[in-house]
Amino acid sequence: MTGRRARRAARRRELEEPPARLDLRLALPATAAWAGALLGSTDDRSLQVASVLAVSLSCLLLCRTARGRLRHGAIAATALFLGLELVAGVEVRAAAADPLIAAAADGSWAQTTLTVAAVPTAVAARPVGADGGDGGGDGAAGGDGLAGGDGAAGGEGARGGAASRWRFAARDVDARVAGRAWSAVAAVTVFGDGDHWRDLAPGTRVRVSGLLAPDTFGTQPSVLLRARDPPVVLTAPPWWQRAAQQVRRRLAAAAAPLDPDARGLLLGVAVGDTSAIPDGLAADARTTGLTHLVAVSGSHFAVLCGAVVLVLRRIGRRSAVAGGAVTVAALVVLVGPQPSVLRAAAMGGLSLVGVLLGRPRAAVPALSAAVVVLLVLDPSLATAPGFVLSVQATAALALLAPVWSRALRRRGWPAGAADALAVPLAATVATVPVIASLSGSVSLVGVPANILVAPVVAVSLVLGVLCAAVGAVWPAGGAALARADAVPLQWIGTVAHTLARWPSATLPWPASVGGVLVLAGLLAVVVLALSGRRSRAVLLAAAVGAAVVFVPARALGPVPWGWPPPDWLLVGCEVGQGDAMVLSTGEPGVGVVVDAGPDPALADACLDRLAVATVPLVVLTHLHADHVDGLPGIWPGRSVGAIGVGPDRSSASAWSTLTGAAAARGAPVLDLRPGVRWSSGALTLEVLGPAAAFHGTDSDPNNDSVVLRATLRGVRILMTGDIEREAQQALLDRRTDLRADVLEQPHHGSARFLPAFAAAVSARVSVIGVGSGNSYGQPSPSALATLAAAGTAVLRTDLQGDVAVTLSEGVLATAARGAGSPVARGAVRGRGS
CATH class of the missing domain: 3.60.15.10 (Ribonuclease Z/Hydroxyacylglutathione hydrolase-like)
Known part of the structure; x- marks a missing residue:
């Protein structure tokens, strides 16, 4: 009894101690860099000029009145804002002026030489006709059927043994259209039919010909190239990309015997390949806020690098840092340079430098520095949804989750339970406005879904990566690890399917700018309200009252603003x-x-x-x-x-x-x-x-x-x-x-x-x-x-x-x-x- 009382007293003293002071010195420069890159990407010249004047005047005022760190921080933030607004603006205008954009608008035929920039991903496709038409382009011939077409009159659909369509980003594009040749500046995404596209590894130099089309979904001026012929390989990829390709192939073979959900999730969590995830699971993961678990995200880097550093730390600090660096580099090569992956890799690299120098862990400075470095290297990341969501979630885990977890522990919650609630709640609060702007809805089951899968996330991730690593050299061992990983992966799928079918799993929300701002304001009020006891009581009462009315009403039938709309x-x-x-x-x-x-x-x-x-x-x-x-x-x-x-x-x-x-x-x-x-x-x-x-x-x-x-x-x-x-x-x-x-x-x-x-x-x-x-x-x-x-x-x-x-x-x-x-x-x- 005495020992239990002593532990309770020690925990009480720990909770009563003031939390460590946050280091926010780099937060302002990071925010300024992001704002500059965003404004530079817009077409509103008046807004750009006004922002330059406002930021410059603010900096001058601070320089006249402030001293020391504040003054230096203001100068750095202003320099980053102005520099990135200029660079982003120049890049966007250069891409918009690329002749490839005009050629795409005309649907021109292009001959290109390009380098594969990312791992090809499978996309749903209409079939390839016997005459080579895609059945889906403007006027292209080709038929398709319920069972994939008969080959004579049509082709095969994307499902059920059908011919597959693959997509990848290209870089270093040399284009020739109507006899004119130039090096393209605009971003190019290539689509091609057949397995010869799947086998292309990043770094491969290829010759591709096809029809150009505007990319109506890109945040930057960009085009689509629909290839009509197989690629002609000019230069093989580097050895590390060939090795990564072999790992992905062996992993796919190990996952093949699993049920569809487990197979798709294993490829997603281990190497970021989401092409095998069933459409139903993908939709349910979006509804339940589990999309960060069906593919590689920043949390994967944290778990894997943390595990490697923890194991190697016993050997020595340098060994731990070296092992962590190798893990980060291997994951980037294996998964590809996705926005959230780049954020996690940059932040992980900076954290490893801190470990090497013996500095205490500081998530906010590492995140801020990572944002600045990545935006300087590629300002277009400022508008990439994956990058935005990754940064927001990480910031919430560093700023909100510890405070809320500490508050729950003060009220007697076990540390594990407090973290299990605080972490998904903080990430949800931070990211829901952006998600609402993309999907037009707010998930009401995201927090419980993440709580339910939390116990198996790390296990499934570690087993998945071990399956990829072991399977590359020992296929039988990889297959055994795949079968073991199927159990936690199936639990993730079950949670997604079950909660997605709850009444009112999602709350419709306007995806307009006004709707997103209102949602962000409401969330800010909630965060502030949780800081005071009286306001917490009022908020709790309001939430209970809303639940009493809202949940039964939605369970029994649609409300006027639900779906489908009346009439x-x-x-x-x-x-x-x-x-x-x-x-x-x-x-x-x-x-x-x-x-x-x-x-x-x-x-x-x-x-x-x-x-x-x-x-x-x-x-x-x-x-x-x-x-x-x-x-x-x-x-x-x-x-x-x-x-x-x-x-x-x-x-x-x-x-x-x-x-x-x-x-x-x-x-x-x-x-x-x-x-x-x-x-x-x-x-x-x-x-x-x-x-x-x-x-x-x-x-x-x-x-x-x-x-x-x-x-x-x-x-x-x-x-x-x-x-x-x-x-x-x-x-x-x-x-x-x-x-x-x-x-x-x-x-x-x-x-x-x-x-x-x-x-x-x-x-x-x-x-x-x-x-x-x-x-x-x-x-x-x-x-x-x-x-x-x-x-x-x-x-x-x-x-x-x-x-x-x-x-x-x-x-x-x-x-x-x-x-x-x-x-x-x-x-x-x-x-x-």
């Missing part, structure tokens, strides 16, 4: 690079599906969110995989009345699979020809085209897409599939009445969009089903410009997630659930409905 007419589902649209019939739980997207799980999830249990009709506009491969996700738990198809029979295997599935479930297959009308509830469909199958166009399957006009509550909606210029012109030539309030944008917003067609439709809203980061440059700038010129509001599933068009009290409006889960709304301006 919805059309919903565009977030299914990646593909189309999946749902038309309301005006009856609860009943909806018509037009195309099913490329992924059954994503199609199923969208219908679940809409509470659709009965599908009287599924319309498949044509047989490309990004429109039909999701069909198996519509069957489970739902009644399907019939399947409607057009004239496209480009893929024998797709047609066979479709008809077989329909027959097995007793659903008739309807032939949709012009003049056919079909009704269910308040919804009426009328087939407008095609009048006949197309032959000899750039893409006959696309032009053979069924074109429908849906009418619901007086609103006309034009569904167009992937029709291109030829089919659009045919409808115009036949003087078809195309007028509609809502347009499902043809071919994911490709450049093959006739202004005359847009004028004939005269839509108030255009819904574009398109995947984030797709390699086709869709939606194209020309299509968006045409819509803007027509005054048409645009909804995009790549940026906004599930999107909806609604009609309430005679007002046509739009709603967006957010890329990953939110709701933002707005009325559509223009003529009345």
Whole structure:
């Protein structure tokens, strides 16, 4: 008893001692450097000039009134701000002036010689046609089917034994377009089909030819290069990259026998390869705030380097530092120079220098110095979401988590439990505004999810890295470690899947600047409120009251601002690079599906969110995989009345699979020809085209897409599939009445969009089903410009997630659930409905 009392007294004395004073001397220069790089990247010249004047005047005032460290800090911060604003501005303008940008806008053919800058990553792809077309570019031929295409008429989809598409960043690009050659300044991302792209290691010099397209998702001026031929290797990668490639291959072989979740997570946590993570797990990880665990992040560096230093410290300080440095370098080579990895590597390197010099650990100075060094080397990191989130989370762990953990321990919490709550809570508070700006939602299960997986994180990470290291020289040992690691990895997957399905797992939040600022302000109030006892009591009472009302309401049914929005007419589902649209019939739980997207799980999830249990009709506009491969996700738990198809029979295997599935479930297959009308509830469909199958166009399957006009509550909606210029012109030539309030944008917003067609439709809203980061440059700038010129509001599933068009009290409006889960709304301006 005496010993227990003594331990309690010692712990009490430890907690009563004032915490160590934070060293914030480098925080101001780091903040100034970041602000300068951000402002330099903008196009607002007046804002840049005003910021330069304001910062310069502030520095002059401080220099006149302050002395010592404050004065020196102000000078350093001002120099960093001005220098990085200048450098970032020069780099952005140089990239924007690169002829490659103009060539990409024109969709030009380019011959390039470039160096692979990062490990190629797999991306969902539309198939490669037998003629070499990608089936997805503007006018490229190629078909695809439910089972991946039959090879003759189409190609293989990205799933189920399909041909794969790979993406990687390039550097040192020498370009030749239309006879003109130059060294490109703009960032280039290469997309290529086939395993010969997967085998490229960073540092390889290759010759690549293909079509250029604008990169509409980059934060800096950049282009996409869609290769049409295999790469020609000119120079082999350095030996260390070849070794890293061998490690990745052996790890993939060791992980192959595991179940899909464990296999994907093992590759993600060990070497940062997220290509094998199932789409469902990736979505649930985003919902539950576990994305930092499904791929390499800064925490991985902390765990691994900490373990190495701890083991080698017994030998000596220099050995520990050397081992830590080798670990950092090996991880960067193995994983690639991702923004969060660079932050962790720089911070780890500076911390190792501190250990070598015998300095006490100081996270804030190390983080600040790492930010300054990395931004000086690459100002574009200031706008990289991964870098921003990594820095914010690390700062929160250094500034907030220790204070909150200490407060909990003062109230009798065990140290482990206090840290388990304080760490994820601090990281969540710091990063949620940026996450909300990216996804339009706030995870309400992120903290409990991280608490539940915390006991297995370090174990799974260490076993994963050991599997990679051991498997490189002893495959049997690597396989055994992979099986052992499957247990903690499966727990992470189970937590993600389970909590993502809780009622109100995410809270919709506006992704606008105003919405993010309001959220940041609320979080600041919470942090300040937690510093006082009375305010904590008030805050706790308010939280309990909100939970009592909010949780049951969300568990029992949707609230007015939830999803789906009331009175919805059309919903565009977030299914990646593909189309999946749902038309309301005006009856609860009943909806018509037009195309099913490329992924059954994503199609199923969208219908679940809409509470659709009965599908009287599924319309498949044509047989490309990004429109039909999701069909198996519509069957489970739902009644399907019939399947409607057009004239496209480009893929024998797709047609066979479709008809077989329909027959097995007793659903008739309807032939949709012009003049056919079909009704269910308040919804009426009328087939407008095609009048006949197309032959000899750039893409006959696309032009053979069924074109429908849906009418619901007086609103006309034009569904167009992937029709291109030829089919659009045919409808115009036949003087078809195309007028509609809502347009499902043809071919994911490709450049093959006739202004005359847009004028004939005269839509108030255009819904574009398109995947984030797709390699086709869709939606194209020309299509968006045409819509803007027509005054048409645009909804995009790549940026906004599930999107909806609604009609309430005679007002046509739009709603967006957010890329990953939110709701933002707005009325559509223009003529009345």
